[in-house]
Amino acid sequence: MSKVPSVIHWFRLDLRIHDNLALRNAINEAENRKHLLRPIYVLDPNIKSKIGVNRLRFLIQSLQDLDTNLRKLNSRLYILKGNPVELLPKFFDQWQVKFLTTQVDIDPEIVDQEEAVEKIAEEKDVFIIKRVQHTVYDVYSVLKKNNGAVPLTYQKFMSLVNDIQVKEAKDISKVVSDYCKPTDEDLDAYDVPKLEEFVDESTLTPCKYPGGETEAIKRLNNYMAKKQWVCKFEKPNTSPNSIEPSTTVLSPYLSHGCLSPKLFYHKLKEAESGMKHSDPPVSLMGQLMWREFYYTAGAGTKNFDKMVGNPICMQIPWVKKEEYIKAWAEGKTGYPFVDAIMRQLKQEGWIHHLARHMVACFLTRGDLWVSWEEGAKIFEDYLLDYDWSLNAGNWMWLSASAFFYKYFRVYSPVAFGKKTDKEGLYIRKYVPELKKYPTAFIYEPWKAPKSIQNTAGCIIGEGYPHRIVDHEKIHKENMQKMSSAYRMNKEKKAMKRSIS
Incomplete structure (x- = not known):
């Protein structure tokens, strides 16, 4: 058991340093209280059977990159293997955890896990801070603005967010103090696993889109430098069957949280500033807003990923062949x-x-x-x-x-x-x-x-x-x-x- 109390930042969806308010809160709490800082990611040992090999490779690469970037801040990533609901209470005790910071999400499976962990944390007097950082807007605030009703059209959604100010995305550059860096255990046990531990890499096709925040920022900057291309972009005029992608392929980096949607938003605003440009829904900004629209709909709709019991879904007698x-x-x-x-x-x-x-x-x-x-x-x-x-x-x-x-x-x-x-x-x-x-x-x-x-x-x-x-x-x-x-x-x- 650690003699010094700890602050945990729980990476779930946002595998990045930039624009990570929850991580910033964890660092500040650790520094101010002279607690140990432990950024964690909980990895399902059976993940190979739950996601495809390409996504698994992207995830492992993203975790490796995250660990590298945390080490530049005099910290590191702790990989915990197991079910968060069973695992985290043990580490709350072992590490004398006082604070837990994490991100807000709407995926029911993740929400159920978080609620169970939060209940245990409350019993153990662990204070929790959650931040909205996987979307541009706080989707629950958008729903509240619409009197709790789900906006069922893109146009309605856009009217709801039109006057909402989006805060600037901020980097974390402050190096963590040595007294916040744990040294009391076998740290190698928490290293990011290698892909070869899950799959035979020789069976995989060459990697076209490497995972991680570093690649996300590089890809974002390369595209945002092409201001004319950004401003002229219209989704219907791109090619679904070009040999090389006719779009940015930033979506994997957004979905894994390697790229902040708020940073993308402001970079688009910057590229469009003072120039004639295409408009939503077909513009690049429009594509980002589609993501926000579906997040809002998903947050406010019961059984959103199913037909039966989904109030907005047409009931159709499909046949399973x-x-x-x-x-x-x-x-x-x-x-x-x-x-x-x-x-x-x-x-x-x-x-x-x-x-x-x-x-x-x-x-x-x-x-x-x-x-x-x-x-x-x-x-x-x-x-x-x-x-x-x-x-x-x-x-x-x-x-x-x-x-x-x-x-x-x-x-x-x-x-x-x-x-x-x-x-x-x-x-x-x-x-x-x-x-x-x-x-x-x-x-x-x-x-x-x-x-x-x-x-x-x-x-x-x-x-x-x-x-x-x-x-x-x-x-x-x-x-x-x-x-x-x-x-x-x-x-x-x-x-x-x-x-x-």
């Missing part, structure tokens, strides 16, 4: 554009936002009639930038279950990709079995004559699968199903109103 889910997840639907997107996602952990639109629509209302919850689970596994509220919100939008109701607007798995990549270079990269197909058939290889299939070295049905469904036929049938579901939901709501 395991063979469809498997083919879609593995990029073997027989539609090259869809398959290329899913294979890129599995290999690299990231795909363009419009590519997400394509495959989400295809899985749900467009073609396969599978629940958006199934797609959300697979995205949770694959995405580097997985975020509980954004994942659920976007899937509801693309399945026309909430927020967006023009279900008759269906993405074509053939025509949509051709708009920005007529030659099919993207398909040739991620679906290499089709790389020798003539351009005329690269999006529709089933139309190629047998002689061309032979020449290209890939027979449809052998080297590449037959189409899982006929899009032209099935999407029309699915529109009729959506129409019926909408009508039934409307009738149920009318009945509830008449009873009440």
